[in-house]
Amino acid sequence: MKLINNCLYLDYNATAPLVKPVEDWLTKGAACFGNPASTHQLGRKSKSLINATIDTIQSTFNAKEYDVFFHSGATEAINSVVKGFSFNSLKAKRPFHVLCFDSDHSSMVNQREHVEILGGTFQVLNTKDGDFNKEEVIKALKGLEGDKLINFTYVNNESGVVWDLNEVLEIKNETGATVHIDCVQLVSKVKDWQKLPLGLDYYTFSGHKFGAMKSVGFTLISTKSNWTPLIRGGGQQKAMRSGTENAFGTNTIKLALEYNLEKFDYDKVNNAKVEIEKWLLENFNNEITVIGANAKGRNATTIFFSIGDRDINTLMMALDMAGICGSSGSACASGIIKPSRVAKAYGLDDISSTNVLRLSLSPFTENSSEIIQKLEPVLSKFLK
Ligand SMILES: Cc1ncc(COP(=O)(O)O)c(C=O)c1O
Known part of the structure; x- marks a missing residue:
């Protein structure tokens, strides 16, 4: 022990x-401070670390049909997904609805105020014995006019209960809802965690839960998704999230994913x-x-x-x-x-x-x- x-x-x-490779890399004084947007060699070095991490993420989850969006962690990602979705509907002048479950993380459950300020509705659906009822979720979604976003937590942070994403895929197919999957507690906690059931809109991860640095995470965004960024600025990350990119933290995601794949x-x-x-x-x-x-x-x-x-x-x-x-x-x-x-x-x-x-x-x-x-x-x- x-x-x-x-x-x-x-x-x-x-x-x-x-994890050890991250600790080793950081304590060796790996200095990749160059701005990834700069064209000089130090900038290019930082950019190449980010690109290599994107490749590792896409190949780990077999997710070539998904863009990778880096952020400061799942709380930011969930805020971006919820508000981006709401802005999209507002732009199109369509009514919109955000749904989640009573067992979801507070970063999701506490979105009510903002969704309502923006003019949408917010519902927290009840789970029973730790699970959702597929038919009830379909009924709740079908009863709503306009755009719908729903969050499912793949692995619950408190109970460790794992939800069946194949059922979630069925819900998406039946209702056309936009689906965000909170995958924060997935890496190295579930058998074959890398075999992610794809086909949903967004999947969010947070580095510090699997041995990368804190305040760095990533979301897989379906390339079919209609993404409206929450954070605007210089257009970094294909304008999905502006702000100088964090090559240093991003590389720790790559190292940590590789370690977990090998050692779990x-x-x-x-x-x-x-x-x-x-x-x-x-x-x-x-x-x-x-x-x-x-x-x-x-x-x-x-x-x-x-x-x-x-x-x-x-x-x-x-x-x-x-x-x-x-x-x-x-x-x-x-x-x-x-x-x-x-x-x-x-x-x-x-x-x-x-x-x-x-x-x-x-x-x-x-x-x-x-x-x-x-x-x-x-x-x-x-x-x-
Ligand atoms: C299931 C789940 N979702 C979201 C979060 C928020 O993650 P972060 O710390 O990266 O903001 C956590 C953190 O505990 C979590 O366990």
């Missing part, structure tokens, strides 16, 4: 440490997750409720459970003192004690939805025994 700063880090869904061993980490969860259920069955345990699809790295009416802050403190980093809900909400929307969508009450713990493993976890050994004294003392 690899400790990070002497800690057992079980918060990979919040963010991941840099689904069976190893999934077995570790299954063993930890089995141990939890055998030892604390009366004290915890695992959320998403019976989902159709689950990722290989996430265990999410409620501790009922016991105070999550005290448990978090005890874990921290024992050198274990977990999370009480989604990373963006850490520190703010409010019920988890994802737990609530499973029907848990406000108190049980507040007292939730997420353990998200490194995708490169080799076995469960040392993790269990470290968790055992804290959980036994606190939960028994």
Whole structure:
């Protein structure tokens, strides 16, 4: 078991440490500071790193029919998709509607205010037991006149539940809706993560979730899409997102994707997750409720459970003192004690939805025994 700063880090869904090739590249002082728009050799060097990253992304996901748009992370990307879509409809003087789900990330759920200011409607659809109902989604979309954008989260950041994108493709075919897929929690968390079901409009990724730098991510945009950029300026990135391009951060995406492609061993980490969860259920069955345990699809790295009416802050403190980093809900909400929307969508009450713990493993976890050994004294003392 690899400790990070002497800690057992079980918060990979919040963010991941840099993978080795990224760390090596950065600490070697790789200086590619030239502006990629400059025509001199330092500019060209930066541009070539960006182009090589685009090639790596397109070949990793077999996505030659998609443009790659770099941004500062998924929050920016989702804002760009939602507002760009709204501007498009406004330009065409068509009514527009944005839909998402109660279990989506707050960067999506919190778009309501802007969509409504722009004159569109915003709906948060309910999930049941962590999943969407295809027929209900089709019905909701067909009931709306005008342009429709809908977000699906491929892998849920809190529960690790994986949605079936083939069903989403059917929804698109039946309704003609524009579809954005939040793929932030995909890389090295799902078997064959690179085999992305293509055919939808947008797929968004964030570098810091898979070992690249923070504040750099990318979105695959179907070349058939009618993209209106949110950020205007000097026309960089085929005018999809203006602003001097970040060759430095972009190259870390390439290095991190290559590393994940080579090193991820689904069976190893999934077995570790299954063993930890089995141990939890055998030892604390009366004290915890695992959320998403019976989902159709689950990722290989996430265990999410409620501790009922016991105070999550005290448990978090005890874990921290024992050198274990977990999370009480989604990373963006850490520190703010409010019920988890994802737990609530499973029907848990406000108190049980507040007292939730997420353990998200490194995708490169080799076995469960040392993790269990470290968790055992804290959980036994606190939960028994
Ligand atoms: C599913 C999901 N979507 C979006 C985001 C936002 O990503 P970023 O940190 O790149 O803005 C996160 C981050 O936790 C996430 O887990």
